[in-house]
Amino acid sequence: MIAAPSPTTAIRPAPRPGSYCVLVSTTAGARDIRRNMGNADYSYAFVLKALAPLLDRLGPWQVVERPESSLSYRAARAREQGLTPIHLCLHPPHNAYLTPDVPTVAFPFWEFPSLPDRDMGLDTRQNWKRILDRADLILTACRFTAATFRREGLRPPIAVVPVPLPDSAFSVPDWDPRWTFELDCRHVVLGGPEEPGAGPGPGAADPPRLPAADDPDRPSWQRLAGRAYLRGRAFYKRNVMRYLSEEAAEALFQAKNRLMRRTVATRILRPPLARLTLGGLVFTSIFNLGDRRKNIDDLLSAVLLAFQDRPDVTLVLKLATNPDREYFELKELRTRYDRMNIRHRCRVVAITDYLSDADLASLSRATTYYLNTSKAEGACLPLQESLAAGRPAVAPRHSALEDYIDDQVAFVVRSDPEPTYIPHDPDPRFETSWHRLNWQQLHDHLLEAARVAERDPERYRRMADAGRRRMKSLASREAAASALIEALGQLPESAHHRTLSWSA
Structure with a gap:
């Protein structure tokens, strides 16, 4: 989400070089990657792991798990310690939280030659161009993504910082x-x-009969029922199956077999x-x-x-x-x-x-x-x-x-x-x-x-x-560190001067 700036602003002194405190927001899967491997945006956890040695060189850093409620507070604490806070956002843009209280460095990954620039599904956050235009600096892992962002006319500076290899x-x-x-x-x-x-190897069984929805020899009511079943199965796979545990899926499968009077089929279980x-x-x-x-x-x-x-x-x-x-x-x-x-x-x-x-x-x-x-x-x-x-x-x-x-x-x-x-x-x-x-x-x-x-x-x-x-x-870590330090030099000085005050 994007926090709206208050009309009340103040001027802060310019940051001292090397005095950064990096506040990182990233996918929830980073807390337990073993459990979340393969889930949406899981790869950002590996990016954070790779970037950690580089962040250590910049100064103190920490992961902010709920930035919408704690990012501004963490930034204020960093300033009290004489540090300059920077928000490193390791999220796809539609999940990013941006606030004018902290300079935001967005680090999205993108592999297509055009950028989402419309409210897909009537969701205004799916317009990546709108979101990224509110960032202060955009980092990309490759020149292809940087070229795409520049071609789309994004306003913030864009720099290429490769993900460092161990x-x-x-x-x-x-x-x-x-x-x-x-x-x-x-x-x-x-x-x-x-x-x-x-x-028997794949394909050894006899060819199956056509599904009821497609078999012209079946009565019309069976074809209609077959089509309804296929629609329901597609809905189940798309919206239900991904959230079921293995045990729940197995129980549901066996219940379906009993209702349809089928022989219990052999399932592919988790390998030992x-x-x-x-x-x-x-x-x-x-x-x-x-x-x-x-x-x-x-x-x-x-x-x-x-x-x-x-x-x-x-x-x-x-x-x-x-x-x-x-x-x-x-x-x-x-x-x-x-x-x-x-x-x-x-x-x-x-x-x-x-x-x-x-x-x-x-x-x-x-x-x-x-x-x-x-x-x-x-x-x-x-x-x-x-x-x-x-x-x-x-x-x-x-x-x-x-x-x-x-x-x-x-x-x-x-x-x-x-x-x-x-x-x-x-x-x-x-x-x-x-x-x-x-x-x-x-x-x-x-x-x-x-x-x-x-x-x-x-x-x-x-x-x-x-x-x-x-x-x-x-x-290498040296090449990536050099690119990151050079990129941070492109942060607009005005981004460090903003503040956010709440009126009484």
């Missing part, structure tokens, strides 16, 4: 095909040599904790399955067909999920996998567990290539960390990826713009664009990447070294 990312040893690594985590394996007793061994050629991708930008169908089908007869190849899908979402996302993944009906010997491993920093380091060491098939990106921190670790990529070059992806560090997949809608628009309109990947080139680059790793170690080493250098110059 020093540990640059110290991961080079990939060695002789290594194997073990992780104890919850995961499922689809196909490959470790799932010989999984039963088990040991996962990784070796050979490993392609890794980390993403939120519910994010339609991530383009899981192209990713999965290209890998399965490229390595159909390669039991030594593993695709690791690290899902950004949590205990409340895990059950449904595994079901969604299994459904997509089954629909492809591709026989294969390569392994597909879906990790649903929350991985510690040590486990992520082990996964990074086991990885040969990072695989990204996204249609739009606002940063892609996992890809950046993988490049810093000396692991080349197979990825497109668009949106935020233009800052660091080229053929020196990746096998670049060609892509072209296609129309789409803004993700949080309740009345979707095709008024922006993202990128459609060239699937055949993705498939061919996967084969070429495997050939290079196995038969051209010198080229693989050159790509790995180039990736480390690229990310060191772009997103």
Whole structure:
């Protein structure tokens, strides 16, 4: 929300350099990221974690959990201590709180070439341009987002500050095909040599009869009932299912079976904790399955067909999920996998567990290539960390990826713009664009990447070294700290002079 300024104002002295007190507001999920992983805006918690060492250099800082009721108070306390408060807003703009009492530095992430500039769903806060125009400084993680904001004519200064990568990312040893690594985590394996007793493969069952809503041989009343059922199911999935616990969803499912006199079906339950061994050629991708930008169908089908007869190849899908979402996302993944009906010997491993920093380091060491098939990106921190670790990529070059992806560090997949809608628009309109990947080139680059790793170690080493250098110059802590300090110098001096007084 935006607090309206009072007509009563006063002039404060200009801030002293290096005397900042940074007040951070961010998503509620930052308090317990293990529980909120994959929920809306969860990635801002990782941005705050990455920025913490930089904020330490600026001076004292703290997270303000309820800025609408405590931000002005915290700012007043900071001024009493001789510090200059700054509000760092790590929120998408529609969730941001801005007040004229504290200079606001907004740090939104955005991956589309146009900005929401209308009241979507009759919600005035969905007009990002209106909200961001009230900020005093806008930071973006990439040049693509900065160019979009400038093109839309936003009033505040705009600066690019990359999200800093941890020093540990640059110290991961080079990939060695002789290594194997073990992780104890919850995961499922689809196909490959470790799932010989999984039963009939996808597509082995007889083709199902057409749904009642579409079957012309059924009576009209059955078709109407079928359509009503489909509408109700869509409403349930869109508005109810996401909020149910695993136990509640299972109980509801079994109750539906009893009402419809169906045999109880086998459900995909949360996988148990088990040991996962990784070796050979490993392609890794980390993403939120519910994010339609991530383009899981192209990713999965290209890998399965490229390595159909390669039991030594593993695709690791690290899902950004949590205990409340895990059950449904595994079901969604299994459904997509089954629909492809591709026989294969390569392994597909879906990790649903929350991985510690040590486990992520082990996964990074086991990885040969990072695989990204996204249609739009606002940063892609996992890809950046993988490049810093000396692991080349197979990825497109668009949106935020233009800052660091080229053929020196990746096998670049060609892509072209296609129309789409803004993700949080309740009345979707095709008024922006993202990128459609060239699937055949993705498939061919996967084969070429495997050939290079196995038969051209010198080229693989050159790509790995180039990736480390690229990310060191772009997103090391030193590079990010320098960019942040320079950006804060663009804060208008008038922003530090405002105050907010309440009349009696």
